[in-house]
Structures are given as structure tokens and as C-alpha cells.
Amino acid sequence: MPAVSKAASKAAAAYTSFLAEDPVAGPSAAAIKALTESIKGSSATTIMGLSEVLREAGAALSSLRDAPMSIASLCELFVRFITRTALEARDFDDIRRLLIERGEMLARTTIEARSKIAKIGAPFVDAGGVVLTLGYSRCVVALLLAAAKTKHFSVIVAESHPQGDGHTTAQQLAQAGVPVTMVEDAAVAYVMTRCQMVLCGAEAVLESGGVINKTGTYQMAIVAHAFKKPFYIASESTKFARLFPLSQNDLPEHESAREHAAFVGRGPPPPPLIAEKPSRDYTPPNYVQLLFTDLGVLTPSAVSDELIKLFD
């Protein structure tokens, strides 16, 4: 598309480099930094111009592969902040300065949020218990490591195909001395009886109180529900997004770039056979017990309340 402006492609490049340079910070913080960077670099002299720059940068970031779902909402937050500060600020430079300060603060709190979540979520892990998880979430790992400081428990991690990033979680926990068992995604129901709780991260927490996360989260939640085990989510509040899907079909389509696990070593599928590998799914709020966030421990219905406060 020729309409992609220079500033927008610059924002996308900044995002990729921030992510590469500080992988611990995670994509949310990188996105906030990239948006702040685009304000710094913009030559806009009006509020409308600045909002436009942000929207373009946001659109460029969302079109990136594996970009978090919450970018559009983050962008919206920035724009709302502009219109709100516009009344208080003296002149345009003042708004710009406030906005950059706000962006930097937001990026910092995203990283600090994780230790806060770890602190409030850790007491939910039972001593001697078993925690089931999947995928790789920095929040979940931080929470489990914080809990491991004071009590003994073990973790079961599902491999989480198509990306298979459950391996990253398992490695990090094992290195810290937490007993970890790795199971295949198909074995989630098999191990469920052994677990005391299920804990997952989130790519985005939605208006409904449901979450978008790695494929397999939905089925894990359903199995947990069937076995009457609590299903918890750990997520930063910067991932809250004003989306409200009614079903899986309402999600923007997103496929993993990885080769389909089932076809490794078998060659590409012959024509009438289709290999689908969705990378994320939507878990409705009725399967989620609680969410551990930097705003506190929330019920799914409280997410929408927070979003209304944030965006109103």
C-alpha cells in the first residue's frame, strides 16, 4: 500500500528494534515506546495532526505479524489523553511534552506492573499444589517465581502449539528450580485432576471480561470448568482492550507463521486437505474466575468497569 507514511513505517521499525533490544520488557512496553517515539519524531503542530500521527503509527503496528491485539486500544488511550490534556495545557508544546511524559510513564508501569501482579497473585498458589499453564507469559512466569520463593509447588506446562512456546516457560521455571512437567496439548484433560489451579497469561483482556490468548487457552478453560478447577488470568492493565467478540469468528484472523506441527516431516498437505493453525483464541468470561492485574485482583465483570473509567 503506497499510503503508508514514513512516520508509520518508522514506528513499526522502532517497535521491532525495542522488542529485540529488550525482550524481557515484552511487546506491550515496546508498542508504548514506539508510539511515544512517533510523537517525539513527529513534526505535527496541531492536536488533530498529532492524533493522526498516532493513529497511523497504531495502524502500522497492528498490521505487524505477532503484534499484540491491544495496540489499537493503547493508541486510542493516547488520543483520548491528548483531547483531555488539551483543555489544561497552555500551548501545543506543553501537550506534546505531557504526552511524551505520559508515554514514558506508561512504558515504565507496564514493566513494573509485572512485579505487582506477581505479588498479589502469588498467595493464590497453594503450597504443595500443582499449577497448570500454557504458552509463554512474562506475567505468569513472574508470578510463579514469586510464589516459589516462599513455598514448594510444581507446574505442568502444555507445549502450546503451533508456536510451542510452552517450552520457554518450562525452561525458565526449571532454571529457577521449580519442578516442571511438560505435557502435550492433547493431555490437558488427562492432567487436570492432578491440578489445583490453572493460570494463563493474556494477549488482550476484553470488554466482556474474557481474554484473547494462545490457542488452547479456551479448551483448557473449558476443561478446568468441567473439573471445577479455578481458572485465573495474569495480565497487565495496558492489555485491556475495548473489543467484545461474540464468538471465535469475531476475532481478526491470525495464523501462526510456524509450520504446522502435524506436517513436520510429511511435506505440505495435498490440495483438498487444509492445514489450519490459528494462533489465538477467545475465552469467554464465564470460564474465568479471577484476573490478577496491576489494578488489583479483578472479577471478569470488573474489567469492563475499569475500561469505562479509562475511556469515558
Added chain:
Amino acid sequence: MQHDDKKSVAKLQKQQVAKRTPTQKEVPLFAHLPQYEKDTGLSAAAVAKGSIHPAVLRLGLQMAEGIISGSNARVVGMLRAFQQVISDFEPPPAKVFSRELDACLKLQIQYLVDCRPQSMAMGNGIKWIKNKVTVAPPHLPDEKVKEMLVESIDQFIAEKIHIADEAIIANAMSRIAPGDVVLVYAASYVVERVLLHAYQSGVTFRILVADAGPKFEGRDLMARLLAAGLRCTYVNLHALSYTMPEVTKLLLGASSMLLNGTLVARAGTALVCMLAHSHGVPALVCCETYKFAERVLLDSICFNELGDPDELIPPPLRPATGVAGSAPATAPAPTAPPAAPAAGGGVTTASAGGGGTGSVADWRDIPRLKLLNLLYDATPMKYLTMVVTEVGVIPPTSVPAVIREASAREGV
């Protein structure tokens, strides 16, 4: 107000502008509600009293006759009438303007309530206008205050209803996907516009219009949708479970949404929602935030409205505009067409002739027969999926959050 309490009924009768005929046959469980009895002389007493504005007089009759119905239409009608009351209001000399106007409005409201019990949305509108009148700056000249009030009513109607509806339509329209089968129940103005807009935007979908007596409001809706070129299926409430498996979304209008996420809407809505819930069909409610009421209901009994019991009688058997208390002992013998009993949904007994004993048409003369025509019901929150409002799509659990934010903003 409990209408089965003698003391408060006596008090109410003193306040009433238009006296209502007391009902002869009330259903015990619903005796606490304002009882319906058809009155032809509603305006006579009010006119005699002389303090009711002609615009309000007309509106009251239109509401009583059902010419103006639908929660938005009633609120807009009421506010427009109040605009005229305010601009024509001349306070007695040496009196505080806002206090006199408040007393005048109170009388107008009483008359409207006498004509037809107010809806919760109207209650919200009344609360809002009363607040506007009391906070009107006392140092301004009367004409200025009148102008301000008239203007703020214009603004309320534009912002809270018209612009809000546009936003709701845009929000709800995007939820209709190609290939959807959308279930609607009875008739709602906003829902109808959502469907029409979605169709005009080129989405191919089908509509299932569920309907029920006594009003059969879905028939008019379906006629309008068909005229616009949409594909419709019409089904009565009793056959809904048969058609439910093909439905993908349920789209509803609302009379009101309550603090505990309960939906108050046309009687039968709760049934439709529960059926949808049991089939895993998401239920979407379109509701402007001004209809969010700060109260809680657990059932449809404590608050409801009783409609005309004669509506339950199949049309061919109905007494010709029977005035209360003078239901003819021998109803005009109808030449009962063979299809007549079917139209009544099976309430008639074997003797379809109006004069015979055991016919519903003679219910006033049959000691053990009472008719109950409830207009609304309450749907618990757990059967609803989302509420489409002008401030965005929210889960029903967030209704209190929206009310809180709105009142916080009003307070500032």
C-alpha cells in the same frame, strides 16, 4: 405505590387529575399495580380543572389510546409537551419562578400518569427535567430561564436519544455478519433501524421475527422489513424452540436496563432470552443509556403494567368499545368466522358465540374468571450477552458502572 393499600389509594385519588374508574376484577397477585380499566372520559375532569396544558391533555389521551407507544416515543412526546408547558408558563406575580414551574409540571405529570402508568425511561426523563428546573439560576429573568430550559430539552432529545440511536445503530450493525440468522421479538424502533441499515450496507442475512399476542407488534415490523426487501420468517412464540437451532444472534430492544443488569422489555422477552441462552445464542440488547434506571428488580411482579384485559379476547368476540362497567350482557353476536378461535391462541372455550356462558368475552360476568394482560417482563442478567449503547458495547454487568460515571459527570 401499592395499589392494594387502601390508605395510599385514597391519597392517590385525592391527587389524581383525571379520575379512573376502579376496576371490578383484579388478579390477586397483581393487585398492587395500577389497575387497568378503559375510561372514555379521561380528559373531561382534567379540562374541568383547567390547569392541564392542551399539549399535555392531547399527549395523555394519545398515550392512553396507545397512539403514542414505545419508550423513546413516549419520552420524546412528554419532553416536547413540557417544552410547550414551559414556554407558555406565566407564574403568579411575586412568586419564585422555579418553584411555581415545578408545581405546575407536577400536575402535568400526574395527569400523564393517570392516563397511563409511566415507564422507567419516562421516570428518568422526569427526574432530569425536575432537576433542571430546580437548579435554574434564580437571578435570571423568567424569560431567560424558559429559553434555557426549552433549549436543554432540545439538547437532551438530540444527544440522549437521536444521536445515541445513531451510535447504537452503528455499533449493532457491525455485529451482523454475512449468513447470520437474526432473531427479533415484537417490535423495537432501534432494532428495526439496525436491521435496515445492515441490509443497506450489503450484508446478506435472514431475520426471524418472533411474535406473540395480544398485540402482535411483530406483524407490522415484518411488513416494514419485507417492504424494504429483507428476507423474513415469521413465527409465533409457541413454535420458537423449533426454529431456535438455526438462529445465530438475538437482537432486542429495551424499555429499561436496571442496576442489577436486568432487562425490562415487552412481555415474552424473558422467555425468548432463556430459550436463546439454552441454545448458546448470544443475546444483544440495544438500549440508550438514558433508559438505565437506578433500581433493582428480581421478578416481573413487583413492577409491571397491566394492559387492557379485553385485548386478550379474540377480536371477533370483543365487545364493541365497551365502556367500563357497562359490558353488554349480550355482546353483539358476532358471526364467528371459522378461523376466529385460532386467533386467540386457544383461550376461547368451545362456545365461540359471544352470548353463551364460558366464553372469555363474558369474563366480567363469570365470577371465577379473571383476565391478566401484563405488558412487561424482567429478564435476569445471566441470559443476556451484551448491551449495545451509545457509549460502546458493554456486558450487562457494567450497567451500574455507566450509571455511576453518568451521575459523576452530572454532579460536576
